[in-house]
Amino acid sequence: xxxxxxxxxxxxxxxxxxxxxxxxxxxxxxxxxxxxxxxxxxxxxxxxxxxxxxxxxxxxxxxxxxxxxxxxxxxxxxxxxxxxxxxxxxxxxxxxxxxxxxxxxxxxxxxxxxxxxxxxxxxxxxxxxxxxxxxxxxxxxxxxxxxxxxxxxxxxxxxxxxxxxxxxxxxxxxxxxxxxxxxxxxxxxxxxxxxxxxxxxxxxxxxxxxxxxxxxxxxxxxxxxxxxxxxxxxxxxxxxxxxxxxxxxxxxxxxxxxxxxxxxxxxxxxxxxxxxxxxxxxxxxxxxxxxxxxxxxxxxxxxxxxxxxxxxxxxxxxxxxxxxxxxxxxxxxxxxxxxxxxxxxxxxxxxxxxxxxxxxxxxxxxxxxxxxxxxxxxxxxxxxxxxxxxxxxxxxxxxxxxxxxxxxxxxxxxxxxxxxxxxxxxxxxxxxxxxxxxxxxxxxxxxxxxxxxxxxxxxxxxxxxxxxxxxxxxxxxxxxxxxxxxxxxxxxxxxxxxxxxxxxxxxxxxxxxxxxxxxxxxxxxxxxxxxxxxxxxxxxxxxxxxxxxxxxxxxxxxxxxxxxxxxxxxxxxxxxxxxxxxxxxxxxxxxxxxxxxxxxxxxxxxxxxxxxxxxxxxxxxxxxxxxxxxxxxxxxxxxxxxxxxxxxxxxxxxxxxxxxxxxxxxxxxxxxxxxxxxxxxxxxxxxxxxxxxxxxxxxxxxxxxxxxxxxxxxxxxxxxxxxxxxxxxxxxxxxxxxxxxxxxxxxxxxxxxxxxxxxxxxxxxxxxxxxxxxxxxxxxxxxxxxxxxxxxxxxxxxxxxxxxxxxxxxxxxxxxxxxxxxxxxxxxxxxxxxxxxxxxxxxxxxxxxxxxxxxxxxxxxxxxxxxxxxxxxxxxx
RNA sequence: GCCGCUGUGGCGGAAUUGGCAGACGCAAGGGACUUAAAAUCCCUCGGGGGGCAACUCCCGUACCGGUUCAAUUCCGGUCAGCGGCACCA
Numbered sequence: 023x024x025x026x027x028x029x030x031x032x033x034x035x036x037x038x039x040x041x042x043x044x045x046x047x048x049x050x051x052x053x054x055x056x057x058x059x060x061x062x063x064x065x066x067x068x069x070x071x072x073x074x075x076x077x078x079x080x081x082x083x084x085x086x087x088x089x090x091x092x093x094x095x096x097x098x099x100x101x102x103x104x105x106x107x108x109x110x111x112x113x114x115x116x117x118x119x120x121x122x123x124x125x126x127x128x129x130x131x132x133x134x135x136x137x138x139x140x141x142x143x144x145x146x147x148x149x150x151x152x153x154x155x156x157x158x159x160x161x162x163x164x165x166x167x168x169x170x171x172x173x174x175x176x177x178x179x180x181x182x183x184x185x186x187x188x189x190x191x192x193x194x195x196x197x198x199x200x201x202x203x204x205x206x207x208x209x210x211x212x213x214x215x216x217x218x219x220x221x222x223x224x225x226x227x228x229x230x231x232x233x234x235x236x237x238x239x240x241x242x243x244x245x246x247x248x249x250x251x252x253x254x255x256x257x258x259x260x261x262x263x264x265x266x267x268x269x270x271x272x273x274x275x276x277x278x279x280x281x282x283x284x285x286x287x288x289x290x291x292x293x294x295x296x297x298x299x300x301x302x303x304x305x306x307x308x309x310x311x312x313x314x315x316x317x318x319x320x321x322x323x324x325x326x327x328x329x330x331x332x333x334x335x336x337x338x339x340x341x342x343x344x345x346x347x348x349x350x351x352x353x354x355x356x357x358x359x360x361x362x363x364x365x366x367x368x369x370x371x372x373x374x375x376x377x378x379x380x381x382x383x384x385x386x387x388x389x390x391x392x393x394x395x396x397x398x399x400x401x402x403x404x405x406x407x408x409x410x411x412x413x414x415x416x417x418x419x420x421x422x423x424x425x426x427x428x429x430x431x432x433x434x435x436x437x438x439x440x441x442x443x444x445x446x447x448x449x450x451x452x453x454x455x456x457x458x459x460x461x462x463x464x465x466x467x468x469x470x471x472x473x474x475x476x477x478x479x480x481x482x483x484x485x486x487x488x489x490x491x492x493x494x495x496x497x498x499x500x501x502x503x504x505x506x507x508x509x510x511x512x513x514x515x516x517x518x519x520x521x522x523x524x525x526x527x528x529x530x531x532x533x534x535x536x537x538x539x540x541x542x543x544x545x546x547x548x549x550x551x552x553x554x555x556x557x558x559x560x561x562x563x564x565x566x567x568x569x570x571x572x573x574x575x576x577x578x579x580x581x582x583x584x585x586x587x588x589x590x591x592x593x594x595x596x597x598x599x600x601x602x603x604x605x606x607x608x609x610x611x612x613x614x615x616x617x618x619x620x621x622x623x624x625x626x627x628x629x630x631x632x633x634x635x636x637x638x639x640x641x642x643x644x645x646x647x648x649x650x651x652x653x654x655x656x657x658x659x660x661x662x663x664x665x666x667x668x669x670x671x672x673x674x675x676x677x678x679x680x681x682x683x684x685x686x687x688x689x690x691x692x693x694x695x696x697x698x699x700x701x702x703x704x705x706x707x708x709x710x711x712x713x714x715x716x717x718x719x720x721x722x723x724x725x726x727x728x729x730x731x732x733x734x735x736x737x738x739x740x741x742x743x744x745x746x747x748x749x750x751x752x753x754x755x756x757x758x759x760x761x762x763x764x765x766x767x768x769x770x771x772x773x774x775x776x777x778x779x780x781x782x783x784x785x786x787x788x789x790x791x792x793x794x795x796x797x798x799x800x801x802x803x804x805x806x807x808x809x810x811x812x813x814x815x816x817x818x819x820x821x822x823x824x825x826x827x828x829x830x831x832x833x834x835x836x837x838x839x840x841x842x843x844x845x846x847x848x849x850x851x852x853x854x855x856x857x858x859x860x861x862x863x864x865x866x867x868x869x870x871x872x873x874x875x876x877x878x879x880x881x882x883x884x885x886x887x888x889x890x891x892x893x894x895x896x897x898x899x
Numbered sequence: 900g901c902c903g904c905u906g907u908g909g910c911g912g913a914a915u916u917g918g919c920a921g922a923c924g925c926a927a928g929g930g931a932c933u934u935a936a937a938a939u940c941c942c943u944c945g946g947g948g949g950g951c952a953a954c955u956c957c958c959g960u961a962c963c964g965g966u967u968c969a970a971u972u973c974c975g976g977u978c979a980g981c982g983g984c985a986c987c988a
Binding site for chain 2: 291292295296299300302304306322323324325326378380403404407410411412414417422425497615618619688689690691694696697699704705708709711752753756759762764765767768769772775841843845847848849850853885886888890893894896897898
């Protein structure tokens with residue numbers, strides 16, 4: 023005894039990791055053998071192991087959460103390799119920006135992902151569950167300007183804190199060996215590689231254009247990064263600047279990005295709608311209007327070619343290139359020029375606001391309607407956009423509300439070409455444009471047919487007469503990727519006076535971000551001011567040249583990181599094609615709705631480009647998407663500025679990671695907003711205590727018995743156990759309803775308390791044991807440390823993380839008795855308890871014989887009796 | 900304006916295929932244990948009425964209407980909130 027207690031002392035203190043518990047540790051073995059002068063007997067070994075099966079009286083998470091985290095890490099429990107013997111499952115949460123401190127609003131998404139990953143692992147999947155850092159970005163650079171810390175130092179310190187003090191303490195089952203950090207050159211060099219490949223294919227190009235400019239971030243923004251005219255990051259009012267910028271030709275994939283939305287059947291409809299709206303496909307025709315008295319043609323785009331006969335004027339954008347030629351030699355030329363100058367001085371955002379006053383001026387020129395030869399005046403309109411369509415529009419006041427108002431304002435004619443069958447339209451008395459369907463009128467050979475039919479016929483006519491063609495217009499613009507900031511991937515381009523624009527050759531990649539730069543926050547970006555970075559030699563002629571000093575939008579980094587996780591150490595390519603084809607697609611992607619357009623659109627685009635580069639054979643990266651709700655507290659989104667943040671470390675210290683996880687899962691279904699409630703956290707903490715106390719109370723007794731099997735079929739707790747296994751499994755499988763899964767576990771625990779309250783006989787102990795086993799397994803994805811500790815105390819030595827998920831016994835969930843609800847005229851009047859399998863006829867008879875039913879039917883014969891199999895009887899009078 | 904989503908107790912939320920509305924939890928109230936408190940355990944808990952009581956009746960899922968033996972669930976309309984798109988030709 024002295025020896026063995028000495029051994030257990032060694033196990034608990036010296037080898038706290040309990041690594042090789044199937045055998046005593048070497049030191050114990052040695053000591054034991056030394057004292058007894060023989061190898062330990064089986065009996066003694068069992069005693070050693072039994073030490074492990076002791077259970078603390080009270081649930082004290084502090085005693086084991088860290089230990090399990092360390093064990094998982096040491097044993098590489100979550101490290102994965104390609105394994106053809108198992109089905110693979112790729113579970114991914116959108117990776118975080120390392121902003122410093124996260125709060126429980128951020129950790130919710132990781133817990134959701136972790137529950138899924140742990141569940142799938144127990145279901146026998148080979149689960150890839152990686153984590154990394156979207157590490158480039160403005161806050162790091164702003165910190166550098168404000169506090170004089172280098173962005174690299176700031177970022178790396180934040181990553182260390184978030185990883186070690188926050189995420190790891192949540193017990194998240196990541197394969198940390200696959201950690202990806204986008205600001206490291208082994209990652210961003212591939213951004214540059216993609217850039218060069220895209221440049222070679224004409225998918226990356228530079229052009230001078232009006233771009234969105236955030237004065238506060240002092241950089242350009244993509245269209246997707248402007249929300250209601252404000253910067254997506256800092257909410258400053260976005261202005262416009264004419265700059266020479268790099269673009270990715272996402273519009274080349276517009277058609278596919280739109281049409282393959284239909285294949286994303288496991289994405290929320292909301293996200294798909296937003297993407298479809300954003301891409302914005304308009305189908306119509308382009309029509310050439312000859313300018314009277316000149317050889318020039320003015321091309322317009324319209325989706326309403328059925329109204330072409332009703333055109334009474336045309337409008338062009340102030341920036342339209344034909345403007346000068348239209349107004350030369352006209353008497354109002356100067357007046358038009360001053361109007362145009364005034365319009366162009368106005369800010370784009372203001373000009374394109376709906377409430378902005380629509381103004382125009384007649385140019386003095388006329389165009390000829392190619393369908394009816396009609397002569398229509400050409401106006402300049404401040405509301406016509408050069409970026410959409412052709413920069414020129416036809417105006418049909420009778421059938422377009424905006425044109426109608428413009429015509430009324432400037433006394434332009436109105437011609438009805440689609441007649442309303444219910445109430446004849448008369449231009450003089452019209453109060454608004456008629457935009458419904460109707461019958462063609464005033465439209466030459468097309469009169470009398472419906473306007474919907476006329477659309478096709480007129481489009482045919484235009485194409486046959488070679489006066490235009492069918493055309494498609496997109497709302498989607500090319501993705502502006504140049505950023506005038508330091509902390510991002512340098513754009514790998516060299517400008518040579520002799521050779522022009524030259525991409526950096528592959529062998530010279532990466533173009534490293536220089537570390538010795540100054541952060542003043544004034545003037546140009548640190549790169550543009552760094553001589554040693556800027557000055558270089560031309561890779562073609564060897565002459566002096568200069569580097570592009572803009573960096574790439576950080577959304578480039580996140581557009582392909584999910585592929586990098588498949589082979590994060592790959593040094594010769596962005597990723598290993600074979601590994602990627604094993605792991606991809608991402609089976610489950612989880613992230614916030616704020617990326618419905620931004621990141622999710624860019625990542626889809628990149629995947630298609632990568633496919634066309636021949637590196638990957640899929641069309642879409644994310645099979646199934648879950649957009650989790652935000653975490654709110656005191657009625658507001660959790661945020662530093664609102665002062666309502668709850669850091670996970672605080673909850674972990676007070677209640678433990680398992681409570682934090684369980685509450686996040688229980689308080690609301692994942693896609694809905696979650697109200698953080700301190701009392702709710704207490705409640706889930708109490709629940710874990712309740713389980714612990716129950717198991718502690720019966721620990722010794724149940725350790726002596728084997729779990730019950732099918733022979734216990736008739737036992738109510740056995741039945742509840744299997745109902746719960748079924749319910750929890752189905753709730754997770756069906757739309758990840760973790761809240762109801764946890765509720766089911768609570769119900770089961772309540773029933774276990776009832777079951778054990780009156781003492782347990784020999785038949786009941788095994789049933790309780792099997793209930794405890796099942797409960798421990800079922801709660802493992804939600805509260806993994808808690809489950810591991812209990813699982814070990816129940817005599818299991820291989821950890822619960824890879825233990826098989828329990829199966830329910832279909833026979834056990836069938837009730838022996840059924841409760842039939844009896845209604846009279848649709849109102850519940852009685853309930854009957856009948857043996858399972860009672861025929862409909864017998865159920866009906868029993869219902870009609872019921873005293874309560876007789877009272878309500880007053881012994882009158884029922885008009886009709888409806889019996890729902892084993893559930894309900896409705897007696898209709 | 901167009902499109903989408905949501906609306907259930909004091910609160911978070913259940914109700915899976917049209918079949919017992921309010922599971923589970925929080926808060927609240929009452930009780931047990933305790934010198935006391937904490938912890939724990941038990942009971943009550945949508946609204947209104949009747950009964951000494953076991954109990955029982957009526958109303959109730961934003962609002963109005965419809966389909967149905969039966970509607971939180973399906974259909975039509977209204978209102979409110981949230982989100983997306985919007986001078987897009």
